[in-house]
Amino acid sequence: MKRLHLIIYIELLAATIIHLVPTPLLAQLPAQPSQPAQTEQRATLPLFPMPRPLTLLTADASAPTAPSTLAARSSRADSVPGGFAAESLPSRSVPGGFAAESFPSRPVPGGISAGVAIDATLYATLRHRLDSLTALPLLQTTQLGLMVYDLTADTTIYSHGARQLMRPASTMKLLTAITALDLLGDDHFLCTSLYYSGTLADGTLQGDLICCGNMNPQFADADLKAFVDSLRALGVATIKGRIVMDRSFKEEELLGEGWCWDDDNPVLSPLLLNREDNLGEQLLACLRRAGISVEGGLLQRLVPGFSTGSPSQRKSHLHLVCNSSQHIDQILKKMMKDSDNLYAEAVFYQIAAHGSQPARAKEGRAAVRRLISRIGLQPQQYRIADGSGLSLYNYVSAELETKMLRYAYRHPKIFSRLHPTLPVATIDGTLKSRMAGTRAAGNVHAKTGTVTGISSLAGYCTAANGHELAFCIINQGVMRAADGKNFQDAVCKALCEP
Secondary structure, X not given: OHHHXXXXXXXXXXXXXXXXXXXXXXXXXXOOOOXXXXXXXXXXXXXXXXXXXOOOOOOOOOOOOOOXXXXXXXXXXXXXXXXXXXXXXXOOEOOOOOEOOOOOOOOOOOOOOXXXXXXXXXXHHHHHHHHHHHOOHHHHOOEEEEEEEEOOOOEEEEEEOOOOOEOOHHHHHHHHHHHHHHHHOOOOEEEEEEEEOOEEEOOEEEOOEEEEEOOOOOOOHHHHHHXXXXXXXXXXXXXXXXXXXXXXXEOXXXXXXXXXXXXXXXXXXXXXXXXXXXXXXXXXXXXHHOOOEEOOOEEEEOOOOOOOOOHHHHHHHOEEEEEEEEEHHHHHHHHHHOOOHHHHHHHXXXXXXXXXOOEOHHHHHHHHHHHHHHOOOOHHHOEOOOOOOOOOOOEEOHHHHHHHHHHHHOOHHHHHHHHHHOOEOOOOHHHOOOOOXXXXXXXXXXXXXXXXXXXXXXXXXXXXXXXXXXXXXXXXXXXXXXXXXXXHHHHHHHHHOO
């Protein structure tokens, strides 16, 4: 019996060695004489799991290519060949580890079909550069979430702590913008409007003057003057009723969840004048300066129907005096280029109003979470608190932001409107003074983020081989914002160089 066990062990060990030895070497081994058939049933599985060949992802996942230099990497415990983080990936996956999503089989922006082979030599060099950066002393005392994704080849090319939950700062605005563009369409306006009710005869308005709006952040002194001039053009000299400020567009809270009390926070009013919540008082003062008397005074309250009704419903009992409106693309441009928090929250409440009225922040959060689910991630793993990134309660990952960028890229109607809003290195916005004199200048289009302890950057650039890349870099625990920015600039330089 012991001899039989020894024979079984030797044969199983031989089978294991045959699996482990490369095929070219097997061909050089001398042929072994055939063994007589055994009548006893024996195990055919190797004693240890068979190693799977290291391959590059290509357009045809069923036909792996031969191992290349891209598979070679420093033996760090948090990495596996190809630049993927050594974390369990979703069971439903496409190249790059992202969960599968049904995309139309068409070229992506730029005319390059998704799924083409990646440049092994270039990306081996790129990975070496990024490995050197992630070994800097800065990361001994701070945390890093980094992901780089080749949009042209549709695969991840580098990942470091990409699933670590971190505060995004103003790169949170990317989630807000992409959700808005996905949900609201291309014909959405933010408006502040003036109506009157009742009758107007002989210069006297027997009724109320009603001002309503859906949080238009661009309403300024010139727009207010246009309101007053329009009333004078109608011949209004006396208003027997009240000035009613309709605040029914949104919930009453004027601050976001998790905002610091000592921060420079925007005021979340549906009726803004020069970014302040004083439109009613200023309108009343302007009317009186123009010689128009108001006998009923000023009333601030929720008035159902004015903001929520359709134009036809409004016309049935209200008369339009003047309207000031801004297309959402104009709002998005300032929101992203200048990282304007008020504009971001205004867009966030447009998203919220799509699900309910009055608009509530919880509906805006729910809309973002629904999109997170659609792109293949689990929304319960993240915390969405506001639209601007001011909140201390926001927690996302570099993977999430990168995949959001990928989703936008794969949908031209979104990408064509998102991309022009992003700051461009050395050209404009919050990147105007960064990356000068490098190949990243004029190439990197990305959203910046800065709050105490956080510095982040996420967006797009073009690699030296012409492939479009999406990336997200979150530096957490940096006490000097300049340290995070310098690290991000170095990463972007590495992505753009040959």
